[in-house]
Amino acid sequence: MDDLVTLWPSAREASEAEDVPRRVMITGSEGYIGSVLVAKLLDGGFDVVGLDTGYYRAGWLYNDGKDRPRLLARDVRSLCAEDFEGIDAVVHLAELSNDPLGAHDVRNTYEINHRASVAIACNAKLSGVRRFVYTSSCSVYGAAGDDMVNEESTPRPQTAYARCKTLVERDLMRLADVDFSPTFLRNATAFGVSPRMRFDIVLNNLAGLAWTTRRIAMTSDGRPWRPIVHVEDICDAIQATLNAPRGAVAGEIFNVGTDSNNYRVSEIADAVAQVFPESEITFGDTAGDNRSYRVSFEKIRRHLPGFRCAWDVHRGARQLRALFEHVGLTEEMFLAPPYTRLRELRRLVESRQIDSDFRWRCHDFS
Ligand SMILES: NC(=O)c1ccc[n+]([C@@H]2O[C@H](COP(=O)([O-])OP(=O)(O)OC[C@H]3O[C@@H](n4cnc5c(N)ncnc54)[C@H](O)[C@@H]3O)[C@@H](O)[C@H]2O)c1
Numbered sequence: 001m002d003d004l005v006t007l008w009p010s011a012r013e014a015s016e017a018e019d020v021p022r023r024v025m026i027t028g029s030e031g032y033i034g035s036v037l038v039a040k041l042l043d044g045g046f047d048v049v050g051l052d053t054g055y056y057r058a059g060w061l062y063n064d065g066k067d068r069p070r071l072l073a074r075d076v077r078s079l080c081a082e083d084f085e086g087i088d089a090v091v092h093l094a095e096l097s098n099d100p101l102g103a104h105d106v107r108n109t110y111e112i113n114h115r116a117s118v119a120i121a122c123n124a125k126l127s128g129v130r131r132f133v134y135t136s137s138c139s140v141y142g143a144a145g146d147d148m149v150n151e152e153s154t155p156r157p158q159t160a161y162a163r164c165k166t167l168v169e170r171d172l173m174r175l176a177d178v179d180f181s182p183t184f185l186r187n188a189t190a191f192g193v194s195p196r197m198r199f200d201i202v203l204n205n206l207a208g209l210a211w212t213t214r215r216i217a218m219t220s221d222g223r224p225w226r227p228i229v230h231v232e233d234i235c236d237a238i239q240a241t242l243n244a245p246r247g248a249v250a251g252e253i254f255n256v257g258t259d260s261n262n263y264r265v266s267e268i269a270d271a272v273a274q275v276f277p278e279s280e281i282t283f284g285d286t287a288g289d290n291r292s293y294r295v296s297f298e299k300i301r302r303h304l305p306g307f308r309c310a311w312d313v314h315r316g317a318r319q320l321r322a323l324f325e326h327v328g329l330t331e332e333m334f335l336a337p338p339y340t341r342l343r344e345l346r347r348l349v350e351s352r353q354i355d356s357d358f359r360w361r362c363h364d365f366s
Contacts, residue, residue: 019246021088021131023047027076027120028093029069030054033135035196037091037235039066044239049087051076052094053360055345059338061197062327075359076116084127091133091238092120096358098200099139099159099291101342106160108358113164118171125180131249132182133241134172135234136165138227138255140186141293146225150296151186151253158291173251181250183241187234188227188257188295191316193323199339202226203268203313207320210276212331219284222266224292229257230311237300240307254300258309262294268313275317 024041028034029050041048048069053076074083076094084090095113096105121132141149142156157163165186172182191203199208210216237256241249263271269281300307311319327333337343348354355361 019130021046021242023049023087024089024091024242025049025051025084025087026069026091026093027051028095028097029071030057030196031093031097032194032196032198033190033231033234034093036194036231037093037238038069039064040232040235040239041242042067042069044243046242051079055348055354055358056196056338056341058344059197059336060195061333061339062193062195062323064195076120077112077359079120079123081123081126084124084129087124087127087129089131089133089242090120090124090129091135091242092117093135095164096161096345097341099161100200101161101345103159103161104342105345105358109160109164112358113161114167114171117164117168121172121175121182125175128179130179130181131242131246132172132180133238134168134182134184135238136169136184136186136253137162138186138188138257138293138295139291140165140169141295143290144225144293146294148294148296151255151299169253176251181246183249183251184253185234185237185241186253186255187237188229188255188261190231190234191228191313191320192230192232192311193319194231197339198341199334200341202265203228203272203316204320206269206272207276207317208324208329208334210272210279211321211324211329212334214276214279216269216272216276216279216281217284218265218269218282220265220289221283221285222264222269224265224289225262225294226265226268227257227262227293227295227297228268228313228316229261229309230316233257233309233311236310237304237307240304243306244304248303252303254303255295255297256300257295257297258301259297261309261312263313271313272317274314275321 030052051072140155142158
């Protein structure tokens, strides 16, 4: 297997080969992961079409100077089979993207994250799309205690967000056949820089707090396990999935990360303190969040040998510090709504730019 995979061609070299996707649609292309992924896939020789409704477009923290693909400014709930004509593979990222968001609005979370995701896959399949990469999450493991969990373990989702991930996995698995190959990437919690930055994920949040307030303020007592993975490594896993022979990834679930990046939240805080030595660590309590999971990443290491995580918590914290110095990050910038997904959606509803279904209200000022 190792030898076989080392010989996998790049997308451009392999464009003639059967089943190697060339034209890829990325939903959620304007988000934290999507804006890094589009640049990487364009570089990798894919013909990329982005699709995103643009909830967080007000937040662009730095310019990466990268090319952008053609963008369809659409809501995933409005797509039909014709929208996928000519597309070889879909990478589906466009969802309400974390646990607090799901808890804030359960109805919209089920509509967008579960129902629309399944509808997109059905329409893509109808239209002849052969590969579908779904970005699931390790948060499906929920309250798993100290034991290592793997892809065979029973999911214990604790939130609407995580329950939707398991429902989409279940429903898409049923669509799998010789012509349609879904692959499920259960990503660890992401970290690292992206122009469409997020400060509501653990390492980015603690580093931002250290820089702007000199307090690395955990919301928990620090004991929960939280595997983390750099946004670039997530994008590499997606690219490796697209480049893999279809049979090697069809219907497969992969945890995305690496075993050595299973940290307790307190260890993440310690790593931040080393890079931001002028700050002090403070603890929260355990109430309200019982998620804790320690995850095995053995399967992706074995099946996608071309994929390796290049980032750990220490390198990640140093990269974040370099970003904060570069942009002169202030507390106001750190707290700006677009960088905390729930805050921005609330702002858009309160300012009546989106309605209670999270659909844009359109105005013509002419
Ligand atoms: N970031 C993480 O830590 C992490 C971890 C595991 C899994 N994931 C999954 O990866 C995916 C992307 O995460 P992210 O961190 O880039 O999130 P993000 O919130 O930064 O990006 C999501 C993008 O999807 C778009 N979107 C949301 N609803 C839409 C709709 N109805 N129609 C069209 N576009 C819509 C948003 O405008 C946004 O640009 C999500 O499915 C998330 O659950 C993320």
